[in-house]
Amino acid sequence: xAGVSQSPSNKVTEKGKDVELRxxxxxxxxxxxxxxxxxxxxxxxxxYFQGNSAPDKSGLPSDRFSAxxxxxxxxxxxxxxxxxxxxxxxxxxxxxxxxxxxKEAFFGQGTRLTVV
Amino acid sequence: xxxxxxxxxxxxxxxxxxxxxxxxxxxxxxxxxFWYRQYSGKSPELIMxxxxxxxxxxxRFTAQLNKASQYVSxxxxxxxPSDSATYLCAVPDLNQAGTALIFGxxxxxxxxx
Numbered sequence: 671x672a673g674v675s676q677s678p679s680n681k682v683t684e685k686g687k688d689v690e691l692r693x694x695x696x697x698x699x700x701x702x703x704x705x706x707x708x709x710x711x712x713x714x715x716x717x718y719f720q721g722n723s724a725p726d727k728s729g730l731p732s733d734r735f736s737a738x739x740x741x742x743x744x745x746x747x748x749x750x751x752x753x754x755x756x757x758x759x760x761x762x763x764x765x766x767x768x769x770x771x772x773k774e775a776f777f778g779q780g781t782r783l784t785v786v
Numbered sequence: 787x788x789x790x791x792x793x794x795x796x797x798x799x800x801x802x803x804x805x806x807x808x809x810x811x812x813x814x815x816x817x818x819x820f821w822y823r824q825y826s827g828k829s830p831e832l833i834m835x836x837x838x839x840x841x842x843x844x845x846r847f848t849a850q851l852n853k854a855s856q857y858v859s860x861x862x863x864x865x866x867p868s869d870s871a872t873y874l875c876a877v878p879d880l881n882q883a884g885t886a887l888i889f890g891x892x893x894x895x896x897x898x899x
Contacts, residue, residue, distance in 0.1 A: 703886065703887060705889075711891070712874070712889060712892055713874065713889040715879075715886055715887075715888060715889070718886040718887075726886070761829060761830070763830075763887070765887075774820065774832050774835055775832070775876075775887050776832060777829040777830050777831070779828075779829050780829050
């Protein structure tokens with residue numbers, strides 16, 4: 671696609687429910703990132719994929735969070751048993767190459783998650 | 787955890803002035819640096835990338851890199867009210883098997899007309 675696409679754009683869920691957030695990166699981009707941004711805060715790095723592999727999952731806030739990427743393309747971020755502190759904008763970005771060059775990352779419009 | 791530090795601001799400048807935004811990073815081995823602009827309620831947008839020491843100019847924007855001092859800055863000339871946004875500095879984290887992009891907390895710029 672022309673840009674990074676995320677869905678849904680907004681999600682309101684009840685505490686304790688599971689949610690799945692989707693990211694469709696720019697075609698051909700091998701690297702994909704998930705970030706979280708709480709109101710008025712900076713970008714919190716969650717996880718990074720190179721192809722279908724996530725080298726380091728230590729950025730995920732808790733074991734309720736998981737992410738996968740298939741076919742080197744679409745990625746899903748799943749939050750189980752959502753809590754109110756999970757409320758934030760979840761941003762996905764992709765970049766062409768994983769190395770020190772070609773690292774420009776382009777963001778999707780984000781998914782605003784509200785846990786009530 | 788590698789660190790990217792920015793003054794949170796707000797930085798207030800009058801229209802037409804030069805706005806100077808600064809960023810320091812902890813990993814001396816970093817090779818690439820990025821500036822993103824984020825309007826309120828919107829996603830970050832890439833505005834500048836710089837890989838070599840010195841200055842890189844793009845329109846009203848100039849990125850300056852000093853690897854010895856581990857310092858990267860963004861200058862905005864002839865600042866406009868439309869430049870009012872949060873500016874995020876980003877540096878790849880070289881510790882990971884791949885490379886994740888680590889962001890500073892951002893500097894909020896306010897340009898008054």
